[in-house]
Amino acid sequence: MATFTRPDTLKDQITHYCPGCGHGIAHRIVAEVIDELGIREKTIGTAPVGCAVLMYDYFNVDMIECAHGRAPAVATGIKRVQPDKIVFTYQGDGDLAAIGTAETIHAANRGENITVIFINNAIYGMTGGQMAPTTICGQPTTTTPDGRGAHGEGGPIRVCELLSNLDGTCYLERTAVSTPKDVLATRRAIKKAFENQIAGKGFSMVEVLSMCPTDWKLSTQKSLEFVNNDLKKVFPLGVYKDR
Amino acid sequence: MAEAAVRAGCTFFAGYPITPQNEVPEYLSWRLPQAGGVFVQAESEVAAINMIFGSSAAGARSMTSSSSPGVSLKQEGISYIAGAELPCVIANVQRGGPGLGNIRASQGDYFQAVKGGGHGDYKLIVLGPAYVQELYDLTMRAFDWADYYRNPVMILSDGILGQIAEPLELTPYTPIVKLPPKDYILTGCAGRTPRVVKTLFLNPADGLVHHNDHLQEKYRRIEHELSLCEEYETADADIIIAAYGMSGRIAKGAVRKARRKGLKVGLIRPITLWPFPKEPFVRAARTASKMLVVEMSCGQFIEDVKLASECAVPVEFFGKGGGWYPMDTDILEIVESMQPCRSAPCATRKD
Numbered sequence: 016m017a018t019f020t021r022p023d024t025l026k027d028q029i030t031h032y033c034p035g036c037g038h039g040i041a042h043r044i045v046a047e048v049i050d051e052l053g054i055r056e057k058t059i060g061t062a063p064v065g066c067a068v069l070m071y072d073y074f075n076v077d078m079i080e081c082a083h084g085r086a087p088a089v090a091t092g093i094k095r096v097q098p099d100k101i102v103f104t105y106q107g108d109g110d111l112a113a114i115g116t117a118e119t120i121h122a123a124n125r126g127e128n129i130t131v132i133f134i135n136n137a138i139y140g141m142t143g144g145q146m147a148p149t150t151i152c153g154q155p156t157t158t159t160p161d162g163r164g165a166h167g168e169g170g171p172i173r174v175c176e177l178l179s180n181l182d183g184t185c186y187l188e189r190t191a192v193s194t195p196k197d198v199l200a201t202r203r204a205i206k207k208a209f210e211n212q213i214a215g216k217g218f219s220m221v222e223v224l225s226m227c228p229t230d231w232k233l234s235t236q237k238s239l240e241f242v243n244n245d246l247k248k249v250f251p252l253g254v255y256k257d258r
Numbered sequence: 259m260a261e262a263a264v265r266a267g268c269t270f271f272a273g274y275p276i277t278p279q280n281e282v283p284e285y286l287s288w289r290l291p292q293a294g295g296v297f298v299q300a301e302s303e304v305a306a307i308n309m310i311f312g313s314s315a316a317g318a319r320s321m322t323s324s325s326s327p328g329v330s331l332k333q334e335g336i337s338y339i340a341g342a343e344l345p346c347v348i349a350n351v352q353r354g355g356p357g358l359g360n361i362r363a364s365q366g367d368y369f370q371a372v373k374g375g376g377h378g379d380y381k382l383i384v385l386g387p388a389y390v391q392e393l394y395d396l397t398m399r400a401f402d403w404a405d406y407y408r409n410p411v412m413i414l415s416d417g418i419l420g421q422i423a424e425p426l427e428l429t430p431y432t433p434i435v436k437l438p439p440k441d442y443i444l445t446g447c448a449g450r451t452p453r454v455v456k457t458l459f460l461n462p463a464d465g466l467v468h469h470n471d472h473l474q475e476k477y478r479r480i481e482h483e484l485s486l487c488e489e490y491e492t493a494d495a496d497i498i499i500a501a502y503g504m505s506g507r508i509a510k511g512a513v514r515k516a517r518r519k520g521l522k523v524g525l526i527r528p529i530t531l532w533p534f535p536k537e538p539f540v541r542a543a544r545t546a547s548k549m550l551v552v553e554m555s556c557g558q559f560i561e562d563v564k565l566a567s568e569c570a571v572p573v574e575f576f577g578k579g580g581g582w583y584p585m586d587t588d589i590l591e592i593v594e595s596m597q598p599c600r601s602a603p604c605a606t607r608k609d
């Protein structure tokens with residue numbers, strides 16, 4: 016009989032994440048995949064600045080904590096020095112698509128053989144709910160009290176679409192963790208993103224639509240609905256590149 | 259500098275083009291791969307220094323090079339690298355500022371290099387070479403000190419030294435210190451508990467205070483152990499010129515000319531700018547009657563000279579910013595005007 020156990024790649028630690036947050040689910044998926052591929056002892060992770068900054072307290076792998084947005088550059092430095100190791104970044108939307116836009120685009124364009132886990136929760140979680148580059152039009156945040164778009168903020172950046180234009184990218188998929196089916200799809204995608212790196216195929220990114228009940232100021236149930244009914248409309252799930 | 263880096267075992271370089279240091283990345287773009295290393299042209303200086311953060315954490319002797327505006331962009335990463343106690347070598351081939359400035363030689367980034375530059379209480383080891391040979395030799399030493407102290411080292415050069423051609427002996431590299439094992443680097447956690455490289459200290463509440471105490475202790479040790487300085491004709495000097503790097507080299511010419519005229523003039527040329535070599539200045543303050551600071555900036559280096567000599571003798575200043583450099587004949591003229599007067603007190607020149 017199968018029992019539900021903690022992956023070796025996760026430490027026996029209670030996380031600091033809020034109830035209903037998607038980071039915990041995404042952590043577990045990444046950890047399960049690392050276990051399954053048997054790469055824990057050759058994996059080097061990079062932690063972002065954002066709610067997941069303390070992920071090295073939870074992951075049982077070598078890790079480095081990067082400056083806000085710089086993880087793809089740091090990962091480049093690590094992977095180029097130790098090409099036989101498995102290097103991944105785990106970044107929020109502010110980290111990856113605002114302050115770190117240049118590092119993201121250029122690591123992708125160089126085709127760095129790394130795996131990027133991109134947690135898109137459409138908000139700045141750690142700093143208390145300000146507008147993110149992926150905040151959708153009309154969505155209220157603490158810096159767009161009238162909803163995004165009312166005062167010249169522009170619209171959400173669709174990162175998978177943007178990166179799919181670059182020759183250097185190998186695999187880009189957008190998934191979610193708001194239904195059990197989505198969680199399974201995310202697991203499959205993240206596994207593939209790591210397998211690509213093992214096969215030396217180049218830059219792979221999985222964009223995961225994720226919940227932030229605290230800063231969305233929604234219940235955990237309503238947060239799932241916000242992903243399923245609103246975010247998925249603006250950020251269609253699917254494979255944007257696979258070569 | 260680039261060849262010295264390769265010979266010292268540098269295996270990772272990342273940089274972004276900027277004059278007057280383009281020769282360094284251009285050379286390393288083919289030379290480093292030839293020697294088994296990696297060269298990356300980064301999308302910005304911000305990315306370059308963060309690649310260094312990663313490559314150093316992965317155990318490679320790592321280097322980046324830039325000039326003033328680019329070094330400003332690197333400050334974020336430098337603070338993280340210093341905080342995480344990772345070794346690396348950063349070259350700043352200084353040009354005129356502020357802003358985009360110009361591409362002439364300058365020493366205007368002195369404060370940024372020796373006092374901090376990025377956020378938080380940290381120190382770089384800062385080296386101020388004046389000759390190509392010295393630049394070559396110090397580059398090799400820089401890698402050793404970076405590894406030995408687990409601290410970033412900055413080579414603070416300038417546009418003249420960056421562009422000059424002069425004879426150089428390509429000596430082989432031998433480490434000057436016994437280097438400690440790199441037991442902090444990330445290699446995947448095979449057979450050991452995972453390692454974390456980080457600069458965030460939240461728990462316990464005073465964790466960051468302790469980390470800072472630890473860093474300061476290290477900096478005191480470096481101050482105690484590391485000090486390089488050229489002293490030239492100082493023993494009987496009545497007037498001591500203090501200058502570093504290119505202005506030090508030009509000032510040396512002025513001292514030679516002054517000596518030929520029978521003037522008792524000497525030079526103190528700090529080579530480590532942090533730690534600042536204090537002792538020669540303490541001695542000079544006892545024996546000389548005046549000092550003259552020459553710098554290619556508007557009064558930065560002079561502060562450390564005054565601190566080191568505890569303002570025990572009057573210190574005059576000859577310096578300008580914006581890509582200006584002094585002529586030895588101008589320095590000589592000032593030194594002559596500073597000679598003790600035979601008749602009535604004379605006005606000393608302030609430039």
Ligand SMILES: Cc1ncc(C[n+]2csc(CCOP(=O)(O)OP(=O)(O)O)c2C)c(N)n1
Binds near residue numbers: 065066083142147
């Ligand atoms: C240079 C810099 N600017 C700003 C911050 C403050 N800051 C910390 S986390 C964060 C936003 C994080 O949002 P996101 O990347 O979306 O991740 P989340 O917290 O939502 O998971 C910001 C702006 C910082 N630490 N460093």
